[in-house]
Amino acid sequence: MMTAAEEVIGEHICCGIGSVPANVRKEDFSGRWPAKIKIYKGARDNLPDEMALCAAMDIFDLALNSTENDILLVLMSGGGSALLPLPTPPLCLEEKLLAIKILSQAGATIQQLNTLRKHLSMVKGGHLASVAYPAQVISLILSDVVGDSLDTIASGPTYPNQSTPQDCLDIISSLDVWQMFPKSITQFLEIKRNECYIEHTFEHVHNVLVGSNRLALLECQRKALHLGYYPVVLSSTLEGEARNVGMVFATLCASLLHGDWEKVAVSAESLHCEQNILLDLRLGHKKPYCLIAGGETTVHVQGSGVGGRNQELALAAAISLRELLSEDEFNRCVFLSAGTDGQDGPTSAAGAYGTADVVEIAQRDGLSPQQFLEQNDSFSFYSTVCHGEYSLVTGHTGTNTMDIQLALVN
Structure with missing residues (x-):
């Protein structure tokens, strides 16, 4: 500026x-x-x-x-x-x-x-x-x-x-x-x-x-359309406990993948999506979705770990996706939550990817993603698994219009 x-x-x-x-x-x-x-x-x-x-x-x-x-x-x-x-x-x-x-x-x-x-x-x-x-x-x-x-x-x-x-x-x-x-x-x-x-x-x-966040989301929508996705802006006023929002996002993604429109409607309502979202989602059925949202969630810290709201949101989404998807569906839902300023809480990460396979890999390595979540230790989790491959590190971006959540559902 x-x-x-x-x-x-x-x-x-x-x-x-x-x-x-x-x-x-x-x-x-x-x-x-x-x-x-x-x-x-x-x-x-x-x-x-x-x-x-x-x-x-x-x-x-x-x-x-x-x-x-x-x-x-x-x-x-x-x-x-x-x-x-x-x-x-x-x-x-x-x-x-x-x-x-x-x-x-x-x-x-x-x-x-x-x-x-x-x-x-x-x-x-x-x-x-x-x-x-x-x-x-x-x-x-x-x-x-x-x-x-x-x-x-x-x-x-x-x-x-x-x-x-x-x-x-x-x-x-x-x-x-x-x-x-x-x-x-x-x-x-x-x-x-x-x-x-x-x-x-x-x-x-x-x-x-x-x-504003709204302008950032509209730019995401334009870019996603250019890349061949069916982009839907869900909300620019997302709030609530980060882990709860992550679980709802996972449910929305899995429900879209499975064509369960009743659960899609419930999830959209929980995320306080904008009007006519259900119509937009139905129009894009059988196309690769890019779901776009923004806002600012909160974390009620009860553990002694290190993390940020975006990494906690992504970890909660990953755990839920692992429960909701079959193994051959793992790569069909990819979720990201990140801060537009490039910094998520007191950490060097901007955010993280929430996917079913990051949970699967962690469990194979003897780690408990749920324990990391309960300790509010999402940064440690993402830094450990696959040497940080699922962590998003951008450095400072030079601007800040809150957080952005992106979900790709193919």
């Missing part, structure tokens, strides 16, 4: 600050860094760290010192919450990081996580735009959240905050993590709950959505 902005407005850029993931390379910027933009590389493993904090401090100062003669151009994409951490004093980064980790492991949605982030931050929840006043603020935004809610993407640095400190306290209670939550944060929120708020005007702010 920075490279493209520099190509378009070039000499008009006075200065800039870029906060990018730790393992981004110059090659991702056409072999060079943008000339007038100071680059910080942080948020290793998609978690806020000291380098990301330094970047956020500089970005805050840049906005604060903007004048009515300036335009502050904000380029925002998925991962922005981790790349822009600036806790409100007296809170520190470690406390905020612990709070987010506790909520994540309890199965919090991205909306719940970002609600808390906004109330603990000096830049999120519209604060960045507020401190930039009276400069004009233009935000170009790539959505990585279901529904493309502008107050949730990167925790909404340039969008007015619609939530309250009480909402944060309610989230902590609803996920039953009150006892383990940092006391400094709950006390901070309780104090904020009783404060009077000053409403900030956002007339100087222009937020523009320039990319």
Whole structure:
């Protein structure tokens, strides 16, 4: 996004600050860094760290010192919450990081996580735009959240905050993590709950959505059609527990393969597919399908393993496909779940393939795929079986429009 902005407005850029993931390379910027933009590389493993904090401090100062003669151009994409951490004093980064980790492991949605982030931050929840006043603020935004809610993407640095400190306290209670939550944060929120708020005007702010999961899925559909598949976009708002979604995908694939339209209908309903999907699927009967979906699932962590939602989803799908297909059908259903940013959770993989044969191979090698799943250890599973052949490793892609699921049914 920075490279493209520099190509378009070039000499008009006075200065800039870029906060990018730790393992981004110059090659991702056409072999060079943008000339007038100071680059910080942080948020290793998609978690806020000291380098990301330094970047956020500089970005805050840049906005604060903007004048009515300036335009502050904000380029925002998925991962922005981790790349822009600036806790409100007296809170520190470690406390905020612990709070987010506790909520994540309890199965919090991205909306719940970002609600808390906004109330603990000096830049999120519209604060960045507020401190930039009276400069004009233009935000170009790539959505990585279901529904493309502008107050949730990167925790909404340039969008007015619609939530309250009480909402944060309610989230902590609803996920039953009150006892383990940092006391400094709950006390901070309780104090904020009783404060009077000053409403900030956002007339100087222009937020523009320039990319989304829906656009990514439509491009997948175009490519699949070119490759000779019958492509069907199921949904761009996929949510739910990753392993449950994986099982439903497997059932949908097997039911299509076997022509069991009753189960196809039930599976499509469980995935909250778009209208007329059943008609689309019937029209493609006896053709090679490419089923396409996107969104963002969650994982309620109960084990001690290493993984990500896409790898867990793929592993659950693989286990179910092994149960639902006969051996001569193994190669007729192939499933993939991956993050469009190239990173699935705190791992080096973007996602993984879910096939019946990966389960068969693992079992022949004396491994239990179900045990790996129960331990939330999908990354270890895919790294071990066939030396990682069923793991998808892309490196950072330079963008983020949530996750994509693809299923080929022949």
